[in-house]
Each structure stands twice: as structure tokens, then as C-alpha cells.
Amino acid sequence: MLLIGLVAAGGASAAVSTVANAEPAGTAPRAQQLTVEDGQELFRANCASCHGLNAEGTENGTSLIGVGAASVDFQVMTGRMPMAYSGPQAEQRDPMFTQEQSDAMGAWVASLAPGPEVPSEELLDVSQVDEEGVARGAELFRINCAMCHNVAGAGGALTEGKWAPHLRDIDPAHVYEAMLTGPQNMPVFNDANISPEQKREILAYLDYLDENPSVGGFDLGSLGPVSEGLFIWIFGLGGLVAVSVWLTSKPN
Structure with missing residues (x-):
């Protein structure tokens, strides 16, 4: 009888809990209803140790006042923040937060001071670019970006252990946000430097690179003379040496 009573009580408790936690019909999930205050709590629990309780910055992290929601979305949703370890540059990895949590933190940071906003879908729509x-x-990419990211968007090495990441199969929103905010060693390309329409054309070029493989055969990583030179030294000269050894090893 005691066992039957415990089972019945547990079932009733679960039923009441299910009804109490049920979402009203037609409403968004709770994760999509995070407020600016929720973003502040998330920030203070996960980011304040480096950036300060009010994003004022510390000796371990820069101030985030005025960076805008675009910077938060880029850093958080590419997994660069929180940093996995202290180093020359934050590495891209899987994000630790959901998009809704990132949006809430971005809204709170944006409430501290004006800054670049997350780009709209219209700004990212490359289907309208002919x-x-x-x-x-x-052409814009070659002039402004290729010296670091390579003309094919393959990335490249910088100084002091830093690097320009590759831009293949990257979320267009993150590329746009990087142009707006200038993360790490990257300069800022605001709308006065490169207009929103020009930014969208750059995104269209990167989309073209994603959809079109190299038309010249093996691209060797699209690293230009470095990989091509290594290929010639290793396989070209190596082949000539092998043929020379084979010829001289034949009996007269």
C-alpha cells in the first residue's frame, strides 16, 4: 500500500508540473523570450571575470562599452568568446551559447552605448547581386581583404603568431559583422569605407567561391607561390632526381 501511494503521488506531481510548465498555444519557446536583464545576468556569470561586471574592462579584457550587438554576436557565435585559453588570438570553435542567449547579451551590451547592430537579412541577401x-x-575583396585573407579566401599567416582565418563556408552574418567591428588585427570597414551594398557584393563573391571549385585543377590549398613552390621542389625536382637515379642505375 505504501508503494502504491508513492507511485500515485509521484504521478500526480509530474502531471501538475507538466501543466504548470506548458507553454501557451502560439507562443515562442522560453529560450526566445530572453530579456535584456537575462543578457546582463548571462554576461555577469560568464564574461565579467575578464570584461568587468558592467563591461568596463579589466586588466585581462577590454571594455565592451560601445562595441555594439554585432561584436557580441560575432565573438560569441563563432565560439571565439569565451576564450579557451590565453594566446595571441582567439580561435574559432563551436559556440557555448545559443543564438537567443547571444542576442540577449548583445542587447544588454548595446544598451550601454551605441554601436554596430547585427546586420538584417536584407543586407545579407546575395541573391539580388548579379x-x-x-x-x-x-575587386573590392582583392583591394581590401586579399593581403591578409588570400585572394581565394584561404586565409594566411600574420605576425606574432596571429593569422587571418579562412573565409570559406562562413556564415555571411559573421563576415559582415567582422567588417563592421574589426575583430583582432582586422581593420574596421564601416559604411563610410565600404557601403552596405559593397559589403553585400563582397559576400556574393565569397558565396561564388564556395559554389565554384578551382577551374585550374588542384588548387593546393589556394596558398599561391608557397604551396606551388613546395610542390615543384618535392614532386618536380624529386621526380627528376628519381629519373636520373633510374637512368644511371641501368647497365651499359
């Missing part, structure tokens, strides 16, 4: 726009985007 072939001439893609060509203009390629």
Missing part, C-alpha cells in the same frame, strides 16, 4: 556585382565584390 554577375557584375559579384565581379565588383571580387
Whole structure:
């Protein structure tokens, strides 16, 4: 009888809990209803040790006042923040927060001071860019970005152990946000430097690179003369040496 009573009580408790936690019909999930205050709590629990309780910065982290929601979305949703370890540069990895949590933290940081906003879907829509726009985007990329990220978006090495990451198969929102906020060693390309339409054309060029493989055969990582030179030294000269050894080993 005691066992039957415990089972009945447990079932009743579970039923009441289910009804109490049920979402009203037609409403968004709780994760999508996070407020600015929720973002402040998330920030203070996960980011304040480096950036300060009010994002004023500490000796271990910079101030985030005025960086805007775009910077928060880029850093958090690419997994660069929180940093896995102290080093020359934050590495990209799987994000530790959901998009809703990142948006809440970004809204709180944005409430501290004006800053770049997360780009809208319209700004990221490359379907409206024609072939001439893609060509203009390629030219803009070569002028402003290729010296670090490589003309094919393959990335490259910088000084002091830092690097420019590759830009293949990257979320367009994160590329746009990087142009707006200038993370790490990257300069800021605000709308006065590169207009929103020009930014979209750059995104269209990167989308073209994702959809079109190298037309010249093996791209060797698209690293230019470095990988091509290594290929010639290892396989070209190596092949000539092998043929020379084979020829001289033949009996007269």
C-alpha cells in the first residue's frame, strides 16, 4: 500500500508540473523570450571575470562599452568568446551559447552605448547581386581583404603568431559583422569605407567561391607561390632526381 501511494503521488506531481510548465498555444519557446536583464545576468556569470561586471574592462579584457550587438554576436557565435585559453588570438570553435542567449547579451551590451547592430537579412541577401556585382565584390575583396585573407579566401599567416582565418563556408552574418567591428588585427570597414551594398557584393563573391571549385585543377590549398613552390621542389625536382637515379642505375 505504501508503494502504491508513492507511485500515485509521484504521478500526480509530474502531471501538475507538466501543466504548470506548458507553454501557451502560439507562443515562442522560453529560450526566445530572453530579456535584456537575462543578457546582463548571462554576461555577469560568464564574461565579467575578464570584461568587468558592467563591461568596463579589466586588466585581462577590454571594455565592451560601445562595441555594439554585432561584436557580441560575432565573438560569441563563432565560439571565439569565451576564450579557451590565453594566446595571441582567439580561435574559432563551436559556440557555448545559443543564438537567443547571444542576442540577449548583445542587447544588454548595446544598451550601454551605441554601436554596430547585427546586420538584417536584407543586407545579407546575395541573391539580388548579379554577375557584375559579384565581379565588383571580387575587386573590392582583392583591394581590401586579399593581403591578409588570400585572394581565394584561404586565409594566411600574420605576425606574432596571429593569422587571418579562412573565409570559406562562413556564415555571411559573421563576415559582415567582422567588417563592421574589426575583430583582432582586422581593420574596421564601416559604411563610410565600404557601403552596405559593397559589403553585400563582397559576400556574393565569397558565396561564388564556395559554389565554384578551382577551374585550374588542384588548387593546393589556394596558398599561391608557397604551396606551388613546395610542390615543384618535392614532386618536380624529386621526380627528376628519381629519373636520373633510374637512368644511371641501368647497365651499359
